[in-house]
Amino acid sequence: MHIHASLRFPRRLVDRRLLLSLSLAGFFVVHSTHAASFDCSKATTAIEHAICDNETLSQLDSTLNEKYQTAMANLSDEGASELRKNQRSWLKERDACNADAACLENLFNQRKSSLQATTQQAETQLDAIIASIPADPANAAYQLKQYRGPLASAWLVYLNRFEPTSGVTAEEAKQRHQVAVTALNKQNDFAASLLKDIENDPKTSKNVAVLTFLRMTIEQGRYDEVPPRPDVHCFVFSRQGDAAYRAFGALWGSSRDSQAPICPPQGNLFELPAWKQLNKILDPVMSAAYPNSGTIRYASYADWAILRLRATLSPTDFLKPIEGQSQESPEKRISEWDDKSWPKVQREQLLIAIDPARKATMEWLQTERKFTASDASKASTAIVNAWLNEQLDYLSENLSTGDQ
Known part of the structure; x- marks a missing residue:
């Protein structure tokens, strides 16, 4: 698994994050209060006390604040101005409940649905502009x-x-x-x-x-x-x-990488039978490595997703070496692997499956991306090699005994 050097997070940031999480954990243990959108220790009105004294209302109030802020962030200036006016009117309705918990809960739930609909509509409009x-x-x-x-x-x-x-x-x-x-x-x-x-x-x-x-x-x-x-x-x-x-691609080196906004592959290359066969053969050894991988595995997943996208969207990139990608022969690495951690019979099956994957990729590049036979041959070899080397890097890092 490779994370570009310029995007590695510094150790001091990791330490800072750990200390922050520990201090916050201690805070919430000592100060267990209902989490409203405002400081309950400064509550003065009957409405504020009603919210702070009721866990359901406190949570709803906090949720409403989050949904209001999300809606505002996605609205145009005109839309945001309209929502502010609407919010002021709604606050008058809230206050009219006179601290009645049932009235407030019903009103809060209605407002939550309304804000959610506003947010979805605003996001749709904003996304259309971005597109x-x-x-x-x-x-x-x-x-x-x-x-x-x-x-x-x-x-x-x-x-x-x-x-x-x-x-x-x-x-x-x-x-x-x-x-x-x-x-x-x-x-x-x-x-x-x-x-x-x-x-x-x-x-x-x-x-x-x-x-x-x-x-x-x-x-x-x-x-x-x-x-x-x-x-x-x-x-x-x-x-x-x-x-x-x-x-x-991989940035956080943790489960945060599962949220990386990486687009799906452009085409069906990795759904072809030859590629499915590669995955099927690798599955047992990848599963064996999984328990040792920790949350950093999500960084590997992000790298693999980037590779699939790049191979299908920008396959011409693979006509020359890509910075950061291993140029090692995956066949050599597989052949020399330690038998104890990866049985020889499984490795031999994988070696047999490599050429069909290269051939399928070559044909796909010619058909779907209009490559010449020569370029398709070169790019298909590079794509399969890069994909295999990323899997092998993951195994090397997470199997109890890997290649050296």
Whole structure:
């Protein structure tokens, strides 16, 4: 498993995160109160006391605040102004309950549904604008400027960097960068701290830094919920290439990588029988390695997802060596593996399955991507080798005894 050096998180950040989690754990053990959207120790009105004294109401109040903030972040200036007026009217309805718990609970549940519907509608409209960026960056920029939330702001930073015809100025990008970073600090201070390190790292290109900033903002945007928000950002991979693959791949080295907004493969290459056979043969040894892998396995999963996307969306990348990918012969590594950790019979089955996978990939590239026979042969070998080497790296790190 490979994590690009410029995107490795510093040890001091890991230590800081651990200390923070321990201190917060202690806090919540000592101070077990109902979690409303406000400080219950400062409650003064009958409504506030009713909320703080009732766990259900406290949780609903906190949920409503989160849903209100989410809706506001996805609305245009006009929509946000309308929602603020609507919220003031609703607060009057809330106060009219006169601290009656049943009345408040019913009203809170109605408001939760209303805010959720508002958020979904707002997200749909915002996503449509984002999806239009490749076709008309200038018009997309004009519409995004009507929004003040972090996601719209991050996309304006993207437009300034990669779409000069969008008309987004450097000063506008600077201001919007601060908007999104401020929101990220509130939502996920560890992510904000890591982003700062990445942006200040001279080894990280400006393109990768901007795309990592975009990726972190997208990760806060409910794209991993059910039903999932559509992956309208997928065009960045074809338009920005290597920088996008680096920025959206393994970053956290933990379960956080399971939320990486990586788009699915473009086509059915990895659904072909030859590829399914490779996976089937590898499954027993991969399962044996799983118990030792810990949460860092999610970083491997992210790397594999990036490889599948890149192989199907940008297969011409594999006509030359890709920085960071192993150039070792997977056949040699498999043949020399320790018999105790990986039975020879399984390895021999895998070796037999490699050529069919290369042949199937070559044919797919010629049919689906219109490669010449020569280029298809070269790229198919590189794709299969890269895929196998990533699996072998994972096994080497997580089997009790691996290759040396």
